[in-house]
Amino acid sequence: MQFDQLLQYTLSGLSTGAIYALIGIGFSIIYNATGIINFAQGEFVMLGGMLTLFFLETLKLPLWAAIPCAVAASTAAGMLFERLAIRPLRRPTPINLVIITIGGSILIRGLAMLLWGKDTHSIPSFSGDDPIAVGGATILPQHLWIMGITLLIVAANKFYFYHTISGKAMRACSYNRRAAGLVGIDVRRMVLFSFIISSAMGSVAGIIVAPLTMTAYDVGVMLGLKGFCAAIIGGMSSGGATVVGGLLLGVLESLGAGLISSGYKDAIAFIVLLLILFVRPQGLFGKAQSERV
Amino acid sequence: MLRLKNINTYYGKVHALKNVSLHLAEGEIVTLIGANGAGKTTILNTISGMTPAAAGEVLFCRQPVTALPPDRIVKLGISQVPEGRQVFKPLSVEDNLELGAYLRYRSREGKAAIHKDMGQVFSLFPRLLERRHQLAGTMSGGEQQMLAIGRALMAKPRLLLLDEPSMGLAPLIVQEIFRVLNQLRRENGTTILLVEQNAKAALKLSDRGYVLETGKVILEGPSNELLENVEVKRAYLGKDKKEIWER
Numbered sequence: 001m002q003f004d005q006l007l008q009y010t011l012s013g014l015s016t017g018a019i020y021a022l023i024g025i026g027f028s029i030i031y032n033a034t035g036i037i038n039f040a041q042g043e044f045v046m047l048g049g050m051l052t053l054f055f056l057e058t059l060k061l062p063l064w065a066a067i068p069c070a071v072a073a074s075t076a077a078g079m080l081f082e083r084l085a086i087r088p089l090r091r092p093t094p095i096n097l098v099i100i101t102i103g104g105s106i107l108i109r110g111l112a113m114l115l116w117g118k119d120t121h122s123i124p125s126f127s128g129d130d131p132i133a134v135g136g137a138t139i140l141p142q143h144l145w146i147m148g149i150t151l152l153i154v155a156a157n158k159f160y161f162y163h164t165i166s167g168k169a170m171r172a173c174s175y176n177r178r179a180a181g182l183v184g185i186d187v188r189r190m191v192l193f194s195f196i197i198s199s200a201m202g203s204v205a206g207i208i209v210a211p212l213t214m215t216a217y218d219v220g221v222m223l224g225l226k227g228f229c230a231a232i233i234g235g236m237s238s239g240g241a242t243v244v245g246g247l248l249l250g251v252l253e254s255l256g257a258g259l260i261s262s263g264y265k266d267a268i269a270f271i272v273l274l275l276i277l278f279v280r281p282q283g284l285f286g287k288a289q290s291e292r293v
Numbered sequence: 294m295l296r297l298k299n300i301n302t303y304y305g306k307v308h309a310l311k312n313v314s315l316h317l318a319e320g321e322i323v324t325l326i327g328a329n330g331a332g333k334t335t336i337l338n339t340i341s342g343m344t345p346a347a348a349g350e351v352l353f354c355r356q357p358v359t360a361l362p363p364d365r366i367v368k369l370g371i372s373q374v375p376e377g378r379q380v381f382k383p384l385s386v387e388d389n390l391e392l393g394a395y396l397r398y399r400s401r402e403g404k405a406a407i408h409k410d411m412g413q414v415f416s417l418f419p420r421l422l423e424r425r426h427q428l429a430g431t432m433s434g435g436e437q438q439m440l441a442i443g444r445a446l447m448a449k450p451r452l453l454l455l456d457e458p459s460m461g462l463a464p465l466i467v468q469e470i471f472r473v474l475n476q477l478r479r480e481n482g483t484t485i486l487l488v489e490q491n492a493k494a495a496l497k498l499s500d501r502g503y504v505l506e507t508g509k510v511i512l513e514g515p516s517n518e519l520l521e522n523v524e525v526k527r528a529y530l531g532k533d534k535k536e537i538w539e540r
Contacts, residue, residue: 165391165398172381172392179379182341183444184367184396 004136009258010251011134015143015212017250018150021243022205023227025157026198028238031231032174033194036097040081040105041202042224043112047074048203049215050112053121063124071203077108078199082192105220112217123210142211149208153201154243160197161238170194202227222266229273235283245284294319294484295340295371295452300349302332302339309335310346311508317452322478322485324495324516326529327505333488334376336505337454340486341373342366353452368396372450376457376488378441382430386421389429389440390414393447407447414443417473435466442470446477452484453477459491467491471498492529496520504529 023045030038051073055066085104089096126145131138160167173180173190181187206215206223213219230249234242249269257265276284295317302310310332317323325333338344340351342363351359353369361369372393381389391398394407415422418439424432429440438458445453455474459467471494477483489495496502496516504512504525512524519525 165395168384168388168392169395171384175381175383176379178343179375179381180392181343181363182367182373182375182379183393184364184448185392186362186364 002136005258006255007135008137009254011137011139011143013251013254014247015139015146015250016209016254017230017247018146018243019205019209019223019246020226020230020249021246022150022153022201023223024230024234024242024246025154025238026202026205027228027231028234028236028242029170029201030194030198031236032238033170034086034097034191035094036086036101037228038195038198039098039101039224039228040108041198041227042220042222043105043108044074044078044199044202044220045206045223045227046112046215046217046220047077047108047199048206049123049210049219050116050121050206050217051203052123052207052210053215054116056123063126067207070207071200074203074206075196075200078195078202079192081108081199082195086191086195087188105224109217109220116217118217120214120216122214123207125211126208140212142208146208146212149204150243153204154239157197157201158239166193226269229269232273232276233284235286237283237285241283241285248284294321294354295486296350296352297336297340298350298352300336300339300346300351302335302344302346304335304344309508310339313349313505313508313510315503315510315513317484317486320478320482320484321501322474322487322499324487324489324492324499324502325505326489326492326495326502326519326525328528330507331505332508333505334456335508337373337456337486337488340366340454341371343373364396367448367450368400370449370451371454372445372448372452373454374441374445374456374458376460378434378437380429380437380440380444383428385426385428386432386440387411387425389444390421390447393444394449396448410447410449414446417446417476418443435462435470438462438466438470439473442473450483452486454486454488456488457490458487459489459494467494474498492525493520 023041026041027038030036048070051070052066055061055069056063061069081104085100125140125142127141129140131140161171169180169185170190170193172185173187177187226249230246231242233245233248249272252272253265253268256268297313297315300310300313313332313336325336327333335344339346342361345360350357353371358366358369381392390411394410397407420436421439421443424436429437432440442458458470474485475498478485487495487499496519499516501514502516502519503510504519512522
């Protein structure tokens with residue numbers, strides 16, 4: 001076992017982990033604002049990649065223009081999803097909502113398959129494919145893009161939730177919905193906002209990972225579940241804990257695939273998920289619920 | 294200023310309010326008293342739009358507001374301080390107050406005006422100023438109640454609805470809160486509708502009162518008359534029967 005090899009696995013694990021973290025934060029934001037686990041989250045990741053491809057190849061836009069268009073279109077899809085599938089429910093119970101989001105994800109995946117077929121596609125890297133040496137290991141420029149963009153988005157999120165009135169209002173909704181209504185916060189508007197932010201973040205994750213892993217109509221399933229896993233490790237936090245959860249998962253996966261067998265790559269994520277749910281359902285860093293009244 | 298006409302409200306099959314009518318004049322403090330389950334909280338929730346009435350009409354400044362959602366009601370100038378304080382526990386005192394002014398931020402009102410009002414809340418409750426960066430959930434019940442009132446005031450309400458502000462608090466804190474309510478009426482002309490278990494203190498503070506029983510108004514009148522009313526004394530002021538028989 002060489003140190004270089006370990007470093008290599010860790011580095012590539014961190015960059016896939018960053019993707020899981022972004023997707024996981026998307027899960028957490030919607031969960032915190034609404035109490036819904038949005039199982040369609042992965043489909044917005046897929047839409048990000050596939051729509052970029054659509055703008056790039058079908059509409060012949062350059063990459064720098066295709067990406068924002070794809071993010072905008074996926075975000076619009078997220079808004080539409082909230083408006084058409086979530087809001088009309090008169091008596092939303094958790095089980096109804098979960099089934100609806102699963103149904104929504106199957107629908108979106110099916111539409112994507114009809115539109116773009118079953119083939120796997122690749123998106124060009126943002127800035128070439130020349131490997132960069134880091135110690136004894138190498139990474140691709142795309143890895144740096146992934147880390148940088150994730151960092152930027154996490155920081156923007158933090159700013160939004162802690163320093164803007166609209167972000168604080170969204171947190172207020174998650175802490176105490178009734179009281180939020182009483183101070184005049186339109187809770188339904190905040191729910192829509194949470195879907196907008198999550199689908200935008202999910203699509204960005206799908207776009208920045210596509211040059212490395214390729215994209216297809218069904219990539220959302222696995223990426224969505226991995227993101228969910230990251231959110232569970234992070235105790236459904238929409239900040240640091242989920243980022244750590246995602247990175248941890250990415251590194252574990254990559255080490256497992258490298259040191260044991262790549263066949264176990266996906267199994268590792270689910271073993272971690274089950275362990276966390278059995279042993280620390282409040283998340284790795286969460287405290288058991290207690291507060292003064 | 295506020296008028297409820299024949300309000301009927303249901304919780305599922307439970308008929309919680311039966312033809313309730315009441316009114317508040319500008320600058321008045323009015324108390325609702327009654328046993329648990331009499332419908333006091335339901336009246337407040339009906340006004341604030343949290344539990345819309347099935348039948349009847351709510352008029353605020355002569356405008357019907359019966360079917361409006363809670364955020365529109367707040368915008369019109371009615372703020373509710375809910376039962377059990379309901380502050381945003383994981384947020385700081387300052388953030389809680391800012392959120393009280395949420396709609397004012399949304400309507401692009403200048404930050405300066407909002408900060409000035411926050412200063413006013415701090416001068417009403419100096420305790421909150423000391424704890425402005427503390428998380429609301431870590432404060433004592435009394436401090437949380439002050440915060441809940443302060444948060445409601447940040448919306449600049451013309452009518453303040455208070456649900457059991459004295460519940461579970463030490464007598465000294467209750468005194469302080471009642472003192473502030475009085476001050477609000479005197480200095481800002483705020484109209485106040487108060488729901489209280491502590492009927493005696495509430496009636497002493499208020500101008501008029503309504504007595505509710507199982508969803509109906511059974512008695513109304515000036516507070517000093519209610520304080521002297523034998524029925525009210527027996528049922529809500531805890532005077533013992535003997536004393537009443539002897540009079």
